[in-house]
Amino acid sequence: xxxxxxxxxxxxxxxxxxxxxxxxxxxxxxxxxxxxxxxxxxxxxxxxxxxxxxxxxxxxxxxxxxxxxxxxxxxxxxxxxxxxxxxxxxxxxxxxxxxxxxxxxxxxxxxxxxxxxxxxxxxxxxxxxxxxxxxxxxxxxxxxxxxxxxxxxxxxxxxxxxxxxxxxxxxxxxxxxxxxxxxxxxxxxxxxxxxxxxxxxxxxxxxxxxxxxxxxxxxxxxxxxxxxxxxxxxxxxxxxxxxxxxxxxxxxxxxxxxxxxxxxxxxxxxxxxxxxxxxxxxxxxxxxxxxxxxxxxxxxxxxxxxxxxxxxxxxxxxxxxxxxxxxxxxxxxxxxxxxxxxxxxxxxxxxxxxxxxxxxxxxxxxxxxxxxxxxxxxxxxxxxxxxxxxxxxxxxxxxxxxxxxxxxxxxxxxxxxxxxxxxxxxxxxxxxxxxxxxxxxxxxx
Amino acid sequence: xxxxxxxxxxxxxxxxxxxxxxxxxxxxxxxxxxxxxxxxxxxxxxxxxxxxxxxxxxxxxxxxxxxxxxxxxxxxxxxxxxxxxxxxxxxxxxxxxxxxxxxxxxxxxxxxxxxxxxxxxxxxxxxxxxxxxxxxxxxxxxxxxxxxxxxxxxxxxxxxxxxxxxxxxxxxxxxxxxxxxxxxxxxxxxxxxxxxxxxxxxxxxxxxxxxxxxxxxxxxxxxxxxxxxxxxxxxxxxxxxxxxxx
Numbered sequence: 001x002x003x004x005x006x007x008x009x010x011x012x013x014x015x016x017x018x019x020x021x022x023x024x025x026x027x028x029x030x031x032x033x034x035x036x037x038x039x040x041x042x043x044x045x046x047x048x049x050x051x052x053x054x055x056x057x058x059x060x061x062x063x064x065x066x067x068x069x070x071x072x073x074x075x076x077x078x079x080x081x082x083x084x085x086x087x088x089x090x091x092x093x094x095x096x097x098x099x100x101x102x103x104x105x106x107x108x109x110x111x112x113x114x115x116x117x118x119x120x121x122x123x124x125x126x127x128x129x130x131x132x133x134x135x136x137x138x139x140x141x142x143x144x145x146x147x148x149x150x151x152x153x154x155x156x157x158x159x160x161x162x163x164x165x166x167x168x169x170x171x172x173x174x175x176x177x178x179x180x181x182x183x184x185x186x187x188x189x190x191x192x193x194x195x196x197x198x199x200x201x202x203x204x205x206x207x208x209x210x211x212x213x214x215x216x217x218x219x220x221x222x223x224x225x226x227x228x229x230x231x232x233x234x235x236x237x238x239x240x241x242x243x244x245x246x247x248x249x250x251x252x253x254x255x256x257x258x259x260x261x262x263x264x265x266x267x268x269x270x271x272x273x274x275x276x277x278x279x280x281x282x283x284x285x286x287x288x289x290x291x292x293x294x295x296x297x298x299x300x301x302x303x304x305x306x307x308x309x310x311x312x313x314x315x316x317x318x319x320x321x322x323x324x325x326x327x328x329x330x331x332x333x334x335x336x337x338x339x340x341x342x343x344x345x346x347x348x349x350x351x352x353x354x355x356x357x358x359x360x361x362x363x364x365x366x367x368x369x370x371x372x373x374x375x376x377x378x379x380x381x382x383x384x385x386x387x388x389x390x391x392x393x394x395x396x397x398x399x400x401x402x403x404x405x406x407x408x409x410x411x412x413x414x415x416x417x418x419x420x421x422x423x424x425x426x427x428x429x430x431x432x433x434x435x436x437x438x439x440x441x442x443x444x445x
Numbered sequence: 446x447x448x449x450x451x452x453x454x455x456x457x458x459x460x461x462x463x464x465x466x467x468x469x470x471x472x473x474x475x476x477x478x479x480x481x482x483x484x485x486x487x488x489x490x491x492x493x494x495x496x497x498x499x500x501x502x503x504x505x506x507x508x509x510x511x512x513x514x515x516x517x518x519x520x521x522x523x524x525x526x527x528x529x530x531x532x533x534x535x536x537x538x539x540x541x542x543x544x545x546x547x548x549x550x551x552x553x554x555x556x557x558x559x560x561x562x563x564x565x566x567x568x569x570x571x572x573x574x575x576x577x578x579x580x581x582x583x584x585x586x587x588x589x590x591x592x593x594x595x596x597x598x599x600x601x602x603x604x605x606x607x608x609x610x611x612x613x614x615x616x617x618x619x620x621x622x623x624x625x626x627x628x629x630x631x632x633x634x635x636x637x638x639x640x641x642x643x644x645x646x647x648x649x650x651x652x653x654x655x656x657x658x659x660x661x662x663x664x665x666x667x668x669x670x671x672x673x674x675x676x677x678x679x680x681x682x683x684x685x686x687x688x689x690x691x
Contacts, residue, residue, distance in 0.1 A: 006475075006544065006548070006550050006553075007473045007474075007476060007553075007560070007561075008472070008474070008475075010475040010541070010544075011478045012474045014478060015474040015477055018481075381580070381584060382579075382583040382584060383576060383580035383581075386488075386576065386579075386580060387488060390481070390485045390488055393481055394481065394482065397478065397482075423488075423492075426496075430499050431492050431495045431576075433502055434494070434499060434502055435495065435576055435577060436581065438512075438515070438577075439578070439581060440581075440593065440601070441512070441593075441652070442596060442601075442605065442608065442649060442653075442658060443515075443650065443652065443653070444573070444577050444609070444612055445516050445519045445612075445645075445646035
């Protein structure tokens with residue numbers, strides 16, 4: 001009807017980021033709501049880096065919970081900061097191969113062990129008839145393809161995006177097993193950390209990103225690339241309305257350190273360290289345009305988190321080997337705006353304001369923590385889920401627009417997380433009684 | 446309510462919106478963004494309203510007038526929000542046009558504007574259905590179902606899905622009418638929307654009487670049909686006018 005309308009071109013990139021985030025959140029909510037209802041009691045005793053200091057029990061008083069949660073969050077953020085600086089150091093001294101392999105290894109372990117345990121829980125919950133050998137082979141294949149797709153260039157972008165979302169889902173599903181107060185405080189703390197690490201001078205992620213862009217190198221991190229899967233002609237980039245063509249990429253880095261210390265009884269120790277630095281920014285070779293049209297407004301946003309998930313999985317699986325796996329995972333979502341012209345694809349006839357963009361990249365960390373928030377909300381009620389979803393998505397939209405306006409590195413977490421938390425509590429405290437009260441009287445408006 | 450029944454209720458409430466979404470909205474990213482933001486606006490308005498009314502709830506009385514006041518304030522507030530939404534949209538439209546000029550593309554067509562209005566209305570309707578119907582539906586999966594005392598013939602979830610469908614229709618198309626009315630400065634259209642909204646809201650008061658939903662729901666659907674017909678006729682008129690002008 002209106003083929004040339006600009007409605008079709010505006011917002012393509014924003015939607016390209018929002019839809020995977022939505023899918024990730026949806027799947028986490030489904031996972032949480034299907035798994036948590038029967039087994040909500042059993043998973044309470046998990047000890048991770050996120051609650052190293054304090055283990056929440058429902059009987060504690062409110063102040064105790066708050067203090068414990070604050071301490072947990074503090075320790076967690078400190079760990080993240082340390083790991084991030086370590087990573088920056090490694091990157092600074094060009095241990096790139098080490099970082100890459102480390103990330104491969106950690107992707108392997110995230111997919112294999114954490115993903116495996118989630119699949120196991122699913123199989124048990126839905127009592128899917130499958131024998132262990134088949135299951136193992138399937139899991140192994142899934143993991144291997146995942147590792148290959150995350151880091152090599154020859155894999156279809158769709159597969160890579162799918163695995164990125166899968167990684168996000170798996171990690172987020174693990175995080176939802178944290179106790180309630182700790183989760184909320186942790187989310188806020190991470191949002192603040194994100195703000196500092198990206199914006200403050202000397203913030204680790206800022207350093208990392210500047211380093212990467214000065215080397216014209218890929219960021220050693222896991223990022224979701226929202227590049228168009230099909231090549232379409234992208235005249236007039238969608239953000240261009242406000243932006244004048246900026247693409248944002250954020251990358252996340254996921255580092256998993258698993259160590260096993262026997263807390264219970266037996267003498268099996270394994271120390272597994274998984275570090276995962278995925279670089280999914282393949283397209284970002286230097287722009288081929290030679291004349292002055294190349295414009296690089298690269299601002300990067302990055303954030304990095306590390307999480308220690310240590311689960312006593314042997315407590316669940318076999319009783320006499322007490323082991324704890326601490327998965328320390330660190331992610332750095334980097335949002336980087338690189339707007340430049342792709343001279344090869346486009347004829348030189350562009351108007352000045354429009355720059356081709358490479359598509360937005362969103363850090364896996366953002367995926368995970370958005371999903372953690374929504375998953376935590378799903379444990380209360382679904383009304384809060386809808387409200388939190390809307391809040392997070394609009395926060396993401398605001399971040400993208402802000403990014404386009406400032407052309408400056410921006411953290412992707414704070415706006416969304418703060419909005420999400422605020423909406424969660426508003427919905428829970430204010431809206432739910434109101435809506436339930438009116439609609440059970442069959443009154444609507 | 447079993448899973449099958451739940452899916453049925455969801456589709457009953459949101460089926461038409463879903464097909465509208467797939468057919469019109471989903472192909473144009475900007476419309477999706479409009480939809481999301483309009484949903485958010487409606488959610489915010491609901492939160493503000495519930496914040497105001499939180500102190501008085503739950504209403505202990507069996508009298509209908511407190512509920513009447515509640516609905517009156519809610520509708521007035523939401524219509525106020527609609528005016529704000531229009532103002533914002535107007536700004537956005539100018540920006541869009543400026544952007545279209547810059548990239549040498551045609552400005553917004555009449556149909557584009559109507560689609561934006563439709564997406565905005567659908568956002569409102571979607572938010573209504575989600576928060577008043579779906580969010581009560583989803584935690585209730587299980588072997589039993591729930592009946593309200595005042596409307597004991599039909600399960601509560603079915604009633605709420607049916608009512609939600611009527612309201613989704615009203616919200617969706619009254620936004621188109623309202624935007625058109627504001628753009629054309631047509632007093633009748635501008636007044637039609639709040640009146641329909643208010644009347645429809647007041648009609649749900651009938652449900653407070655025992656067995657009232659038998660009467661209230663058909664009346665509600667009458668309002669929905671009225672909105673739909675009015676919107677269709679108005680759009681037809683605009684389009685033919687527009688056609689003859691070219």
